[in-house]
Amino acid sequence: MTKFTKMGKCSQVIIVCIAGFGISASHADEIRLQTQSDFGQLDPAFWQSSADQTIIDAIFPKLIEFKSGSNWEWELSAAETIEQIDPLTINFTLKKGLMWTGDYGEVTAEDVEYSFERYIDKDLAAPNSGDWAPLKDVEVVDKYSGVIHFNEPFAPVWWSTLPYTGGAIISKAATEAIGGTFSTEPGATAGPYKIEKWDQGQQTVLVAHEGWNGEKPAYDRVILVPINDAKSAEVAFEAGQIDVSGVAVSSVPEMKANMPVDSILEVRPTAGYFWLGLNAENPSLQDVRVRQAITKAVDVDAIIEGAYFGIPERSTGLVAPGLIGYSEEQQPNRDIEGARKLLAEAGISSLDLELELQNSTDEQTTGLIIQANLAEIGINVQLNTHESGTFWSLGDEKGVGMQMTLKAFTSPPDPAWSTQWFLEGQAGIWNWEWFKSEEYEKLHYAAISETDFGKRAEIYHEMQDIMDASHSFVWLIHPPASLIYKDSINPGLLPNGDYKLHAFAPAE
The missing domain is CATH 3.10.105.10 (Dipeptide-binding Protein; Domain 3)
Incomplete structure (x- = not known):
């Protein structure tokens, strides 16, 4: 039985919508989303919160990434090709032309080597080291190609490492230039978005990264607004201050009965x-x-x-x-x-x-x-x-x-x-x-x-x-993910309701 069929029970999504004449909180080229907290740690080996994860996934490339939708599937991202040769070996080749911000040039196989091997560096003592526990090393073949070697078979690599936060690629040169680690200010990024502005505790503004060589995000600007309490976030959504928000599970019955106009409510099962x-x-x-x-x-x-x-x-x-x-x-x-x-x-x-x-x-x-x-x-x-x-x-x-x-x-x-x-x-x-x-x-x-x-x-x-x-x-x-969003939006959501920011788009 494949992992896809094993995951079948987790792919059910409840959707409720209502039509009307609402006004989005955003301009046509931007979208505003609620997060449960402000971010605090953008180093993938040290991330802590879902807010950290949301931004890491948007500003750093990965070889592969999860597709948005209701089924757990992955797709190529920064990788042109990737193949598991045997239980201990994965070959990959990067797409050419993926650029770091600043003057750090292209994303290379050396960056991949540096990013993954950090997890097994005992001196770094990364709290998320388990993401790559069986890793032996990453062999750099040429500028764009490499080989991932394991000490023993690693069953989760395709499901909780490469397409998840542990698969994020950081710039070797930029990170070494700032001492080998960082928290809120990475030396360089190369994802579909980059950070334009951070008003701590208020909002984070992301803008499309011109050096991204994948599909251009539909929204030029993404504004993340930290609101810890889901009930407060619901109020902000109904007031038109945000376009996408989490919903308290306890609010779901009432919200289904009295849906805000021009809105869609989703309740998704999670593995949390x-x-x-x-x-x-x-x-x-x-x-x-x-x-x-x-x-x-x-x-x-x-x-x-x-x-x-x-x-x-x-x-x-x-x-x-x-x-x-x-x-x-x-x-x-x-x-x-x-x-x-x-x-x-x-x-x-x-x-x-x-x-x-x-x-x-x-x-x-x-x-x-x-x-x-x-x-x-x-x-x-x-x-x-x-x-x-x-x-x-x-x-x-x-x-x-x-x-x-x-x-x-x-x-x-x-x-x-x-x-x-x-x-x-x-x-x-x-x-x-x-x-x-x-x-x-x-x-x-x-x-x-x-x-x-x-x-x-x-x-x-x-x-x-x-x-x-x-x-x-x-x-x-296992808390379900309950979200509400404007019906003018096609949400970029993973099966568990996590945001995939560059997959958000206007509804057709």
């Missing part, structure tokens, strides 16, 4: 996951019985009804429906008496804990439900709400001092990209549960080198069982 994480290294949560009591006490069904109006289904684990390794085995039902018994066995009659979460309406509702749930077993929960940028810096600021966190991670259509964040080396970086398991580590690397779909699925089932046995994860939902 939203969960309550419990830090096993924090002194208050080191006793597994305490963590297990919390997992038993949280009423996931109440969260789905109260925060999400019953729209998404309850998650069964890390891996989303439609992906290799998805488990149909349901998580246990709430067991309040069992939770109390475990706390009694641990000698705890009262406990104070803190829950870190973002300030979106849906997450705050989720936090309040968890707070009420845990109060029933004698655990007092303080809710600490944060803006998106502040929240994702908590790993550095609080470290092991974090106790409970509500988090949502996005994912491309391969589970390896998700399982890598819970390796021991990610503790305190992305692994805020400080989850550690030697067996999990072995299975992660076995899975990425396994090319048999059935065997890979079995490995991911086992890995999820190990995560569940740690009682550090309360799986909630």
